[in-house]
Amino acid sequence: MPEPTLTLPGFLDGRAACAQPGRKPDTWHSVDPATQARARAICRTCPLLTPCRTYARNTPDLTGTWGALTRTPHHPTRPPTTPPCGTLSALRRHRRTGQTCTPCENAHATRVETDRRQRLDHQHALGGTPTGYALHRRLGEPPCDPCLTAERQQSAARRARRAAERAAEAQAPGSTPTRAYAPQTATQAAA
Ligand code: SF4
Ligand SMILES: [Zn+2]
Numbered sequence: 001m002p003e004p005t006l007t008l009p010g011f012l013d014g015r016a017a018c019a020q021p022g023r024k025p026d027t028w029h030s031v032d033p034a035t036q037a038r039a040r041a042i043c044r045t046c047p048l049l050t051p052c053r054t055y056a057r058n059t060p061d062l063t064g065t066w067g068a069l070t071r072t073p074h075h076p077t078r079p080p081t082t083p084p085c086g087t088l089s090a091l092r093r094h095r096r097t098g099q100t101c102t103p104c105e106n107a108h109a110t111r112v113e114t115d116r117r118q119r120l121d122h123q124h125a126l127g128g129t130p131t132g133y134a135l136h137r138r139l140g141e142p143p144c145d146p147c148l149t150a151e152r153q154q155s156a157a158r159r160a161r162r163a164a165e166r167a168a169e170a171q172a173p174g175s176t177p178t179r180a181y182a183p184q185t186a187t188q189a190a191a
């Protein structure tokens, strides 16, 4: 098997520690963690460490060890790309790090509103519903008549059902309360 060669980018010159006599280029291409650690240790002595590391960070296709950084699928040398402001990923990143970003917050508010409008359109296609009523409320607007009517009908039906249940309980002979009374302990009372 031919020995792999280390192709150096143009800015690297004869001072590169990896190019000194006696160095094995495959040390910088090894997948063995111990060999990779050895390569990184040599890199840290290299006068070209800083430009080499910059090169590694800016070259996405590199594999192996460069500038004391080893790129493997689980150990990328490039920092994770930062999502642009206005995206949900950017918003999450801001929130994780406790930042407030007005463009991201505004973009998110727009997304939420668009989503609510779409869901409201769907509720209207159904003829107006209690869900539509709730969406109108969340959008900070008065409900339309069909949604308001649907909400009122649902509330009235709920009240009637509860009243019927209470009446049935009261009429049942020897009915017992569904929940037995038990004195509260101090912990329960405080909860
Ligand atoms: S930092 Fe490492 S990879 Fe870069 S030139 Fe020096 S020895 Fe080679
Ligand atoms: Zn942002």
Ligand SMILES: [Zn+2]
Binding pocket: 124, 128, 129, 132, 133, 136, 143, 144, 145, 146, 147, 148
């Ligand atoms: Zn409506």
